[in-house]
Amino acid sequence: MDNNILNTDLYKILNLDKNSTKDEIKKSFRSLSKKYHPDVTKGDDSEFKKINTAYSILGDDNNKSEYDIKSEYGKNYNPNINNNPFGDIFGDIFNMSNFSNLNKKNDISITISLNMLEIINGTSKTIKYNIKSKCDACDGNGGTDLKECPYCKGTGRIVNKVNTLFGTIRQESECRHCNDGFVTNNTCKKCNGDGLKDEEKIINIDIPEVVSESARLKMFGYGNYNKKTKKYDDLIIKISEIPNPIFKRINNDVYMSVEISIIDAILGNNLSIDGPRGKLKLKIENGVTHGHKIKLEKSGIKDPTSGIFGDLFIVLHIKIPKNITNEEKIILKKLRDSKNFN
Ligand SMILES: [Zn+2]
Ligand SMILES: [Zn+2]
Numbered sequence: 001m002d003n004n005i006l007n008t009d010l011y012k013i014l015n016l017d018k019n020s021t022k023d024e025i026k027k028s029f030r031s032l033s034k035k036y037h038p039d040v041t042k043g044d045d046s047e048f049k050k051i052n053t054a055y056s057i058l059g060d061d062n063n064k065s066e067y068d069i070k071s072e073y074g075k076n077y078n079p080n081i082n083n084n085p086f087g088d089i090f091g092d093i094f095n096m097s098n099f100s101n102l103n104k105k106n107d108i109s110i111t112i113s114l115n116m117l118e119i120i121n122g123t124s125k126t127i128k129y130n131i132k133s134k135c136d137a138c139d140g141n142g143g144t145d146l147k148e149c150p151y152c153k154g155t156g157r158i159v160n161k162v163n164t165l166f167g168t169i170r171q172e173s174e175c176r177h178c179n180d181g182f183v184t185n186n187t188c189k190k191c192n193g194d195g196l197k198d199e200e201k202i203i204n205i206d207i208p209e210v211v212s213e214s215a216r217l218k219m220f221g222y223g224n225y226n227k228k229t230k231k232y233d234d235l236i237i238k239i240s241e242i243p244n245p246i247f248k249r250i251n252n253d254v255y256m257s258v259e260i261s262i263i264d265a266i267l268g269n270n271l272s273i274d275g276p277r278g279k280l281k282l283k284i285e286n287g288v289t290h291g292h293k294i295k296l297e298k299s300g301i302k303d304p305t306s307g308i309f310g311d312l313f314i315v316l317h318i319k320i321p322k323n324i325t326n327e328e329k330i331i332l333k334k335l336r337d338s339k340n341f342n
Contacts, residue, residue, distance in 0.1 A: 010054040029055040108223045109236040116247040120276045122209035133199040134225040135191035142193040143184030154181035180227045252301040252310025259317045290318045
């Protein structure tokens with residue numbers, strides 16, 4: 001579709017708004033084209049052309065939905081649905097990037113947000129999304145007694161020349177006379193000849209440990225039904241990493257901050273902490289300072305290609321209490337005057 005046309009409100013040209021029905025569009029086009037037809041008195045050639053352009057798009061289901069979506073979301077609209085890490089929220093999923101080419105491979109892509117612990121340990125997620133599935137009544141054919149479409153000679157595609165305000169554009173689109181190159185006298189009543197139906201899918205996905213942000217998990221056959229190949233296309237799962245205040249990742253190393261008391265920093269201690277893979281025993285040497293790093297080798301993230309683990313760095317943060325009791329104050333004041341604290 002010509003991008004310039006996206007900046008024009010075609011509905012306005014037909015005195016309509018976005019919610020107008022097919023009938024209203026047709027009606028308005030008819031009455032306006034009668035009014036402005038160059039052959040009638042007070043006809044207006046340029047207005048008539050505008051109306052025709054608007055109707056050539058809004059009057060055609062495919063053109064209209066393409067126009068609606070592209071004018072709303074822009075040419076490069078590419079839906080990216082992020083779910084929240086603690087729920088499984090998905091909206092309508094439709095791969096708009098291939099919108100005008102429904103016959104071509106039309107995978108659905110979903111982004112799942114994972115926190116660091118899920119990335120390190122792997123997880124499973126239940127996701128909900130919408131697909132176009134095969135109409136069972138007609139087996140995806142749109143009807144019975146199929147014959148090759150005479151308009152597109154069975155290709156399902158037609159090259160249109162559309163006159164727009166900005167000149168003539170060559171536009172290849174789906175043939176409007178047929179369903180993927182076939183016509184029938186016996187249109188399926190269930191899908192109105194579309195061969196497809198909307199279906200909500202709920203599936204469970206096992207996400208392996210250590211997926212990187214660039215990872216793409218392909219779920220074969222979980223996408224939209226493809227009338228051309230008579231198979232289901234794929235579902236692509238993209239991973240997005242939710243920043244975590246405790247665990248940070250630098251390549252395959254994980255940095256984790258742990259708070260310790262000032263007493264433990266001075267005296268040392270053996271602590272049990274919640275690490276990225278569960279409980280960890282942590283030995284604090286005496287005399288550690290704020291920001292001290294303890295390296296636990298090969299406790300980081302496994303490299304997906306080499307299989308080698310990165311390291312885990314525990315960064316110590318020394319807590320300084322804001323409020324202390326009088327008793328503690330007395331002890332600390334005593335300490336202040338002692339040999340190693342002054
Ligand atoms: Zn059907
Ligand atoms: Zn056709």
